[in-house]
Amino acid sequence: MTVRKKWPLVLLAAAAVLLVPWMVVLAQTLPDTTRVDHWPLAWIGLDVLMAAGCAATAFLGLRGDARARLTASATASVAVLDAWFDITTSGTGAPLTEALLCAVAEAGLAGRA
Template identity: 55%
Template sequence: MLLGSGVALVPWLVVLATTLPSTAQVGHWNVAWVGLDALEAVGLVATGLLRRRGDDRHRLTAAATCALLVVDAWFDTVTAAPGAELAAALAMAVGAELPLAALCAVLALKRAPGTRRTGPEAADLTSGTWPTTG
């Protein structure tokens, strides 16, 4: 289903690329950006708190926050006006958003010390056996 959905999006991307205007007037622009930055803040705080507790679920919040930060950097730079606004957007992307996204990606992919594996991913895949609990 996911693979098919991804492939089905390709023609839609062509439609968007050929029909969307290059500029638009947008209502509630400030709400959109404040909302995105608020989600990033919640993601960073949640990831930090979960990781501090040794809770392996920090990997989930780190992955989501990584995606939000990359999207923020992308939209900041592609919607910025040329000149000082674009320079500021690039500075934020390179100096803050993308480095934080990279850190979140590392946290999402690497287990914190002291966490233990549970569930199907804890299986010994080389032997083809699943862990037992009793």
């Protein structure tokens, strides 16, 4: 692999290392709770991304277009993010159970993508 092709990978590795102390700072400084403006828009936005990703993957896949792998990967990432936020923002009891069940379904979607 040439040096020209390696530098983006070196930058990614550096970003991974630099994110560790940043996560420690966040863990120590972020409040336990917060009020969020535009909450519905944030959640609907994730679902719009997932629907668009599913549609694009299906469209490209049915045409035999190799780019379906790219949209499938992006859609799987959105499904994992959606599941993460569902679980971490749910309450205890029934809401958490529902979030966990949805996460299983989203993991199935992510795994199939």
